[in-house]
Amino acid sequence: MLMNRVETALINSAPRRWLQRWYEVPWLRRLGGSLQPDARVLEIGCGPGYGTGLILQHFGAARVDALDLDPTMIARTRRRLADYGDRVHLHTGDAADLRTSISADDASYDAVFDFAIIHHIPNWRDAIAEVARVLRPGGRFYFDEVTARALARPTYRILFDHPTNDRFAAEQFRAELDRHNLHVGDRWLTPLGGDYVIGVAHRNAQARSPRPRTCLR
Numbered sequence: 001m002l003m004n005r006v007e008t009a010l011i012n013s014a015p016r017r018w019l020q021r022w023y024e025v026p027w028l029r030r031l032g033g034s035l036q037p038d039a040r041v042l043e044i045g046c047g048p049g050y051g052t053g054l055i056l057q058h059f060g061a062a063r064v065d066a067l068d069l070d071p072t073m074i075a076r077t078r079r080r081l082a083d084y085g086d087r088v089h090l091h092t093g094d095a096a097d098l099r100t101s102i103s104a105d106d107a108s109y110d111a112v113f114d115f116a117i118i119h120h121i122p123n124w125r126d127a128i129a130e131v132a133r134v135l136r137p138g139g140r141f142y143f144d145e146v147t148a149r150a151l152a153r154p155t156y157r158i159l160f161d162h163p164t165n166d167r168f169a170a171e172q173f174r175a176e177l178d179r180h181n182l183h184v185g186d187r188w189l190t191p192l193g194g195d196y197v198i199g200v201a202h203r204n205a206q207a208r209s210p211r212p213r214t215c216l217r
């Protein structure tokens, strides 16, 4: 679901940029570390692209594919990150269907970033399934999400537009990650008593199929 005018203004504001740079990124780095120098990264719901720049500067991504449902956000990101040239690839499309929106193959990314976007998606479980599908075994999912508890507060209900059905608590979000082989362990925190959830999940290596027995005589 697209942001309304109030949320668009907030997301483009200095306080949002401050929070992302000085709170979210340091926590995500502490919980998940930085990336290999050749890492290929996907950011879902990049908004105006400030977080995309932070992924390049602070996590050492070689290349970031950034996606947003809103073409005006993609246009802002394009302007903001023009100097990065080929290290940034931008796409307009739905994070809940990465095959259609960016033709993403299975296991094609070393890391996926979600800066506060999955709570905007009505079928949020599909977005998590897609994150799990496109991450390579051992890949990392860095997330910072808004829970049902925050969305139920008058400020959120009055000022912003979000899907209202089937939102998640921090524990439900984590359980859904687990169901898709994305394991958080103790790499998470729930700021403001559970209004938000910040963490890093690791994609488990897939169980190998048992090798066929060979019988040598």
Ligand SMILES: C[S@@+](CC[C@H](N)C(=O)[O-])C[C@H]1O[C@@H](n2cnc3c(N)ncnc32)[C@H](O)[C@@H]1O
Pocket (backbone or CB within 6 Å): 001, 002, 003, 011, 016, 020, 044, 045, 046, 047, 048, 051, 067, 068, 069, 070, 073, 093, 094, 095, 096, 114, 115, 116, 117, 120, 121
């Ligand atoms: C709250 S903003 C966060 C923007 C940015 N990541 C940040 O933290 O500043 C949510 C963003 O997700 C985008 N969005 C909403 N639904 C989406 C979907 N299904 N697929 C991709 N992007 C989506 C919106 O257009 C918006 O830019």
